[in-house]
Amino acid sequence: MIRILIFILSAAFAAFLLTFLANMDGRIVGEAFDLRFDIHSGFAFGLALTVVGALIWGTSLVKDLAALPGKLKRKAQDARRERGFVALARGLEAAAVGDAEDARHHARVARRNLGESSLTRLLTAQAAQLAGDDETAKENFRAMLEAPETTFLGLRGLYLQARRAGDKAGALDYAEQAFRLRSNAAWAFESVLELGLERGAWGEMRAAVATALKNRLLSPEKARRAEAALLAADAYAAEASGEKSLALEETEAALKLDAGLAPAAILVARLQAGAGKRAQAAKALEAAFAQAPHPGLLQAYEDLYKDESVETRADALKRFAEHRPDAREAKLALARRHILLGEHDAAAALLEPLLRESATARECALMAEAAAGAGEEAAARSWLARAAAAPRDAVPGADGAFHLTREGWARLVREYMEHGRLAPAPLEGPPPGLSEDEIKRLAPPAAPPAAAGEKAASVEEEAVSPDADESEASRGSGAEQAEEEPDDALARIAAERARAVSAAGEVS
Known part of the structure; x- marks a missing residue:
């Protein structure tokens, strides 16, 4: 529609112009170069317009002819660029699927058509990587560092x-x-x-x-856990190099971030106890246990009171267990307290439900102590054998000391940052618990009551026997020996318990 309108307007203008020129009156007379001319003014005006139009057209033609080589060159460049980008796209696709030969072919085509651009360097480097040409790959990646837009990729x-x-x-x-x-x-x-x-x-x-x-x-939670674990790792390194003040400062900072971080609590307790601040050390362990129970916390807490009286140690264990009474370690602490106080039956009663749930080396060793304290050496040895065969706790620092290598600390920091635990979940579950029958078989046998007839016969025999006095003396010395046997057995079992726990650690 617009084109038709333009054509009509142009035709009308041309008709008007021709009519105007034809109707012009007058003539143009002049002389130039000894020549006289006399022409109609309309013709002269039309001729002038024709000459001007011819000049304009001629100028445009000359300009187009002059620009023709450049246009042809640009067209060729555009075609090369198009071929280069096509080759670049196909090369990147080949690199993505791992086709080294195809990627290198398209990289050469792209470099030939696009030159040494950042994208061709990237494709060439990737193709060289796939082909195993490390030197070419490094050369192209280093070249990418020169351009700000490809520095990061390089x-x-x-x-x-x-x-x-x-x-x-x-x-x-x-x-x-x-x-x-x-x-x-x-x-x-x-x-x-x-x-x-x-x-x-x-x-x-x-x-x-x-x-x-x-x-x-x-996330803020992961960052907090990561910083706490890193502070703890740095604190252990500082302690190893003799910088105890720095170690104490870093562990306290770690506990401010995460009061339940067992490595930090154990180290700060050891450092404060060494400085004579046992109350603060105990408080740190109790706070960590209340937030995140860990077997090493119980061991470190026992170490704080190892030189105290039995009553003081028992009270400390009770106080420790009250901070997280539902935890397994709290029940172990109470069982240990009963053993210290000589309440061996109460200790066994606490341990039996734990053993039915999972029979680990710690529970079996405590049962051995309870049996030894009760004077049942045979049962104690059975429990020690069970403890030696049971797996040790998989968590780091279960013995109350985090003697980890640098690689161990690296794994701990990563695991604690990601999941809030000190070690990955074990591939195998906890050891199976013991059945009621197994616990009874390992428990000391109950002594059968003496029959009344046997007692009477023994009394009558003692009265008739001329060696009654000697027998009485012999029985008395035997009783004294029996009274001494539990203490001797307890000492022997304690030593064997230590060896059994050590053996359990080696086996696991």
């Missing part, structure tokens, strides 16, 4: 190359550069954390965790 490529080559120091350096460049990159943080933990750089990892929290790579 660092990631160099990081992967270093990891593949086993160069952990170089990989950590590239990951740290990438993390500084883009602190919201999850892979950079994970790489820095993993390699930093392997190196034991606890302080540096705390800074990385803080940056990750700021960029929402970690």
